[in-house]
Amino acid sequence: MQNTLDTLPVAVIGAGPIGLSAAVHLRNCGYRPILFEAGAQAAANLARWGHVRMFSPWSYNLDPAATALLRQQGWREPAADAFPTGRELLQHYLLPLAAHPEIAPHLHLETNVRSVSRLHHDVLRTPGRDDAPFVLRVADPDGERDVIAQAVIDASGTYQTPNWLGAHGLPALGECAAADAIAYGVPDILGSARAHYAGKSVLVVGAGHSAYNALQDLAALAGEAHGTNVLWGVRCTALSRIVRSPANDALQERRRLEERIQELLALEQVQTFTGLEIEAIERQDDKLIVRGSAGQLLPVDRIIAATGFRPDLSLLAELRLSLDPTTQSPTRLAPLIDPNLHSCGSVPEHGITELSHPERGVYTLGIKSYGRAPTFLLRTGYQQVRSVVGALGTAAATAPPCSAPVSACQG
Ligand SMILES: Cc1cc2nc3c(=O)[nH]c(=O)nc-3n(C[C@H](O)[C@H](O)[C@H](O)COP(=O)(O)OP(=O)(O)OC[C@H]3O[C@@H](n4cnc5c(N)ncnc54)[C@H](O)[C@@H]3O)c2cc1C
Structure with a gap:
């Protein structure tokens, strides 16, 4: 089973900034990424707030591993200290990255990942679990199908699941009707x-x-x-x-x-x-x-x-996750991102240790990894990707050793 697993792609859910970054790092480390994006274009969530000026400058918003790839195509880096709008980030960075010949063939647009499990293993079944590949149930305009992968990176964001107006965390009475x-x-x-x-x-x-x-x-x-x-x-x-x-x-x-x-x-x-x-x-x-x-x-x-967002964890319900009951982030990440103690910018760098779950080979990255905490910065997300992909071979105990030079894997 081990050898078979090694030949499988690593699935990435969501082609936002973090999913695209994951695809670049996976490619740099010799993995075969398969990237699913629900929208008709990459970074569909970000396109919905494209008119907003970002509060972090270009230098915070770009992943060095991705810009290295883009520069090979003659891409020019914007002024590091200027503040892009979401639309500028999309048009000048994310869409060119999604269209890059090293990324585009792996990207499946209009493809919604509905749920993830392990082959022949529901959440209750243990024997052989770690050696079983992941199964992703995906839906595209042609219908539903299952895709098999050796590991899963869920970078599907939270923008599509906003919090309710209601004070109890539930919709206010009459909210849905209005x-x-x-x-x-x-x-x-x-x-x-x-x-x-x-x-x-x-x-x-x-x-x-x-x-x-x-x-x-x-x-x-x-x-x-x-x-x-x-x-x-x-x-x-x-x-x-x-x-x-x-x-x-x-x-x-x-x-x-x-x-x-x-x-x-x-x-x-x-x-x-x-x-x-x-x-x-x-x-x-x-x-x-x-x-x-x-x-x-x-x-x-x-x-x-403007009441914030929450992660949709339903698609990972058949996997063994360890989530903090308050933030709904991976348990070990929670104290680092606690909004009572941290704001964007003061969250310490973190990686595979904080982002791992009991289920080996599955990671929530990007803003979804923060659960309900509103303290996420892209710069931290790129560090997450670098750490997780760099350690995937050892952490999942299934992947080949990184075939690219270490420096390339670290972006
Ligand atoms: C208004 C606003 C302003 C922000 N400003 C800043 C800022 O200045 N600086 C900063 O660092 N951060 C900022 N952020 C926070 C954060 O960086 C962004 O939300 C960023 O887009 C998160 O990137 P992501 O890749 O984790 O998720 P997203 O950008 O949300 O990408 C997730 C992708 O997954 C896709 N998807 C979702 N579900 C599925 C599924 N089931 N199957 C397949 N695809 C799926 C979505 O269509 C989307 O393209 C801001 C956020 C908002 C909302």
């Missing part, structure tokens, strides 16, 4: 989604940088489109606890965004509601009424739920 008036994530308020927000009362819910981006764009829209009202609801009882002193933030573009929010608050361009624990959302005529434990808010036309 879905047509709720946007999850960061809608393109000044671009393609403008008509939904111009001249409307809009409630932004959430206390992170996605909320700040939405508030910033809505305030700009209010200056152009008469009748646009911006409301902001947070769970916290004091805004001073979430809009931090800009001096504390090492990432310059994030600091600029925080300063802008403080300015909007000082100018009273945003009406704030603290201590908001949403219990129900009701429709009254063509308005939404948001009810919380402390009463109801003013009627609004639309809601933007």
Whole structure:
């Protein structure tokens, strides 16, 4: 079985920045990657927030192993200290990488991985488990099929599974029925989604940088489109606890965004509601009424739920994972990314040790590895990939030794 396993590809779920990076490192280390992407193009999640300016500069957002490959094709590195939008990252880096002749043949677009298991082994069955290859049930426009792999890297992100508005972690009562008036994530308020927000009362819910981006764009829209009202609801009882002193933030573009929010608050361009624990959302005529434990808010036309994201762990349900019950990240990673102790930028470098599960040969990487913790940075994800792929041969005890020089494997 061992020899057969060695000849199998390593499956990568998701062709976002981290999945593409994994494909590059796998290729550099002599593995055969097979990369599945649910979207019609690579990095489909990132394309949905392409209008957002990133708070990390180009130098943080590129994987050196990938740029080395791209440079062979005449690709030119952007200014290291400039801050790209998501769209710029997509067009200048991720799409060229996906189209690279060393990556493109391994990439299957419009291919959704529905579930992963081990051949002839459900989660309960132990004998021979470590020697059994993985089975991925995938669906593409031609239908369903099973793909066999020696190891699995799940880099499928979290953007497709946002958190609910409801205070209990469940949908607020009526939230699903009001879905047509709720946007999850960061809608393109000044671009393609403008008509939904111009001249409307809009409630932004959430206390992170996605909320700040939405508030910033809505305030700009209010200056152009008469009748646009911006409301902001947070769970916290004091805004001073979430809009931090800009001096504390090492990432310059994030600091600029925080300063802008403080300015909007000082100018009273945003009406704030603290201590908001949403219990129900009701429709009254063509308005939404948001009810919380402390009463109801003013009627609004639309809601933007910038309440974060959660991993979809259902596709790995037949595998033996060890997950922290709070963050839903690999157990050993959890203390390193705890949002009570860390923000993006202060999470220490980590790798195969923290990312391993009892099930050998399966790894969740990228933002999905952080579970519900919002502290992920691409730069850390590229370090994860380098460590996991570099150690795959030894960790999975099935793969061939790295056939590329060590320096190439380490990007
Ligand atoms: C608005 C916003 C701004 C951000 N700004 C920054 C920043 O400035 N700096 C920074 O470092 N990080 C930033 N992040 C965080 C993080 O770097 C990004 O979310 C990044 O896209 C994560 O990369 P990923 O490859 O882990 O996941 P994703 O980019 O989400 O990629 C996952 C891919 O998997 C695909 N997929 C999902 N499910 C399946 C399936 N079942 N089968 C096949 N394919 C599937 C998706 O279509 C997607 O293409 C930001 C995030 C958001 C949302």
